[in-house]
Amino acid sequence: MRAVTVTPGVADSLELVEDQPEPAPEEGAVLVEALAVGICGTDHEIISGQYGEAPPGERRLVIGHESLGRVLEDPTGTLQPGDLVAGIVRHPDPVPCPNCAVGEWDMCRNGRYTEHGIKALPGFARERWRIQPRFAVPLDRSLGQVGMLLEPTSIVAKAWDHIERIGHRAEWQPQTVLVTGAGPIGLLAALLASQRGLAVHVLDLATSGPKPDLVRALGATYHSVPVDQLDFEPDVVVECTGAPSVVLDVMYKAAPNGIVCLAGVSSGGRSIELDAGALNRALVLENNVVFGSVNANRRHWDIAAEALRRADQLWLGSLISRRVPVSGYADAYASGPDDIKVVLEFAV
Ligand SMILES: [Zn+2]
Numbered sequence: 001m002r003a004v005t006v007t008p009g010v011a012d013s014l015e016l017v018e019d020q021p022e023p024a025p026e027e028g029a030v031l032v033e034a035l036a037v038g039i040c041g042t043d044h045e046i047i048s049g050q051y052g053e054a055p056p057g058e059r060r061l062v063i064g065h066e067s068l069g070r071v072l073e074d075p076t077g078t079l080q081p082g083d084l085v086a087g088i089v090r091h092p093d094p095v096p097c098p099n100c101a102v103g104e105w106d107m108c109r110n111g112r113y114t115e116h117g118i119k120a121l122p123g124f125a126r127e128r129w130r131i132q133p134r135f136a137v138p139l140d141r142s143l144g145q146v147g148m149l150l151e152p153t154s155i156v157a158k159a160w161d162h163i164e165r166i167g168h169r170a171e172w173q174p175q176t177v178l179v180t181g182a183g184p185i186g187l188l189a190a191l192l193a194s195q196r197g198l199a200v201h202v203l204d205l206a207t208s209g210p211k212p213d214l215v216r217a218l219g220a221t222y223h224s225v226p227v228d229q230l231d232f233e234p235d236v237v238v239e240c241t242g243a244p245s246v247v248l249d250v251m252y253k254a255a256p257n258g259i260v261c262l263a264g265v266s267s268g269g270r271s272i273e274l275d276a277g278a279l280n281r282a283l284v285l286e287n288n289v290v291f292g293s294v295n296a297n298r299r300h301w302d303i304a305a306e307a308l309r310r311a312d313q314l315w316l317g318s319l320i321s322r323r324v325p326v327s328g329y330a331d332a333y334a335s336g337p338d339d340i341k342v343v344l345e346f347a348v
Pocket of ligand 1: 092096097100101108
């Protein structure tokens with residue numbers, strides 16, 4: 001069968017292979033026909049050779065971690081043939097650490113977890129894949145065109161779960177949210193904020209393209225000014241750019257008792273000047289919390305599936321800039337200037 005693969009660590013080794021073996025039964029009881037995979041920055045970084053790890057004993061890695069498929073068979077009876085599913089990306093480490101032992105693989109302590117399409121497990125960009133029922137997340141039938149957004153939505157569902165847990169350390173009545181960065185993660189973070197009834201502001205550099213309208217369609221306010229020029233102090237910030245100056249600015253900008261969730265990954269290697277004492281003062285004297293958030297566990301995936309079911313399907317569909325059939329995979333993995341989310345389609 002066909003699969004999109006790379007040789008990990010070798011730049012530009014992306015290749016559509018025709019002779020990928022059928023998924024092994026050990027991969028899980030649920031056999032799934034791939035419908036589509038979403039493409040993100042992680043895929044681009046793997047393709048450029050920055051990281052990625054083939055399964056033990058193999059040279060190539062099937063990529064793809066934002067999955068949408070249709071169940072072909074599930075002898076365990078957990079899912080029915082025809083059900084829409086997405087596969088959870090991360091599997092717990094084998095030790096397991098205290099967090100993985102209770103299903104919190106998103107909080108793995110030892111880094112020995114594995115991830116489909118990224119780290120030692122084959123990805124979902126192949127015509128058929130298998131998965132254990134506990135890693136298969138059912139999707140409402142209405143999500144047949146957009147269900148591959150579940151993986152990025154799980155990331156922001158975890159971020160919101162932790163924001164709320166932190167908020168409830170004291171009386172908490174948040175009103176205003178600032179999301180920095182209007183890529184897929186930022187837009188989905190804004191969607192979840194709007195579903196919570198909060199006043200949502202999204203900040204991004206873009207002044208043209210689809211981002212401003214996508215934000216306004218949520219009933220949110222779009223800004224393309226520097227953070228320090230905003231005329232309000234957000235109760236919650238979800239930082240999705242990873243841009244060092246934005247990261248620092250939002251820490252100062254948060255309201256008293258504010259919560260800053262860092263969900264963007266910086267590349268590092270560039271220094272900017274920082275008055276660490278002033279930043280410490282700003283955080284301590286206002287009880288502010290700054291925390292990082294990555295990945296998601298089964299609970300977050302289920303919360304995300306419900307959030308997508310409740311969302312406007314047309315709005316979700318408009319996040320998808322291009323849908324490319326698998327035969328045009330090279331085009332799908334080349335990023336365009338106005339791309340929000342590009343999707344590689346298998347069976348349609
Ligand atoms: Zn672990």
